[in-house]
Amino acid sequence: MAINEKLKELENVRMEGSNKVFTMYLNTDPADPDQQGGEWKIHFKNGMRNFESYLKEANDKEELKNFQLVKNKVEKFIKENEQQQLKGIIVFATADEVVWYADIVQMRVENEFYWQETPELNQLKQIEETYPKTGIILVQQNEIKVIDSYLNQVEETLSYELDVEEETWRIMQGPRKANSATGLGSSNIQKDNFEARYEANQQRWYKSIAPKLDKQAKDRKWEKIFVVGEPSASKELSNQMNKQVDEVIQKNMLDHEETKVMKEVFG
Structure with a gap:
């Protein structure tokens, strides 16, 4: 699906309660001086751990369970596609899979992680504007x-x-x-x-x-x-x-x- 179509879908997404939307922009560009040792893996693990730690401290078991479901699915996607890594990974996901979009892209992105009611779309909009058909x-x-x-x-x-x-x-x-x-x-x-x-x-x-x-x-x-x-x-x-x-x-x-x-x- 073209990103402009996906953007229209995602702009209408608003979750409630413990079922949040996970957004991830992960820089995996091997030409980036900051990525020479595969540091993107560390950024990913730290991002996931920070959300888990926050939800455990908040004692929200349902939301923690939802996040861990998303985390497992994202980890599986990354593992299955590790040999095809390009410059970035973009993911939007919910635990109930109402939202699931994961893509390996040929442009550098800035590391961003969100767990909130709506997907964070600013970088995606910029990418679509810069690299259209x-x-x-x-x-x-x-x-x-x-x-x-x-x-x-x-x-x-x-x-x-x-x-x-x-x-x-x-x-x-x-x-x-x-x-x-x-x-x-x-x-x-x-x-x-x-x-x-x-x-x-x-x-x-x-x-x-x-x-x-x-x-x-x-x-x-x-x-x-x-x-x-x-x-x-x-x-x-x-x-x-x-x-x-x-x-x-x-x-x-x-x-x-x-x-x-x-x-x-x-x-």
Whole structure:
């Protein structure tokens, strides 16, 4: 479920009595200097222990029982997913499981723990605002790669290549060809011929692919669109699209790993 849909659900949650809502944002980012020794495990244990100690002192057996049910379920989720840890863990939970949302996310979060009548949503709202459904379109002459991303994670990728002779864009199947940047052999003459054709036909070629990219944007419900490529290519492609492009990044990154591309886009 998309976070914006989950947010709408959680905003309407209000528990009563001893059945509270547990909220956890846990920083597990291995690149964080404060996490070098797996300190997130200590933060998690301390957070759980603090709530248990408070509830024991309050002598509220029913609420303590509810919290321990939630604690056990969260511990199980973390243990089952420990090998898939990314940068953060977000959890919303109640003992009766009316609320249960647990996710491993590819962005750093600030450690926060809550046990209260309503879920604490500020960080979740900020994440959804910063990393919405996004299309990243990488262009390099007669090749285009599309990265469909959400919450700083790659949902899917696909690539198009122009058949220069037929002037038809096709979805690429299998690994990229060694010299597919031109789609023509390796001799300098062939490259020179391609460059001349590219300069003469760039606008028309990108105009023919633009409707396919607009449809991707519509079908995938992109809230933001970035076009990344060499200056002339990225600018021309963005001009040919009907969908609004939020930013053009004039940098050739088609051959870069998706994680590096997303770091460039999101910072």
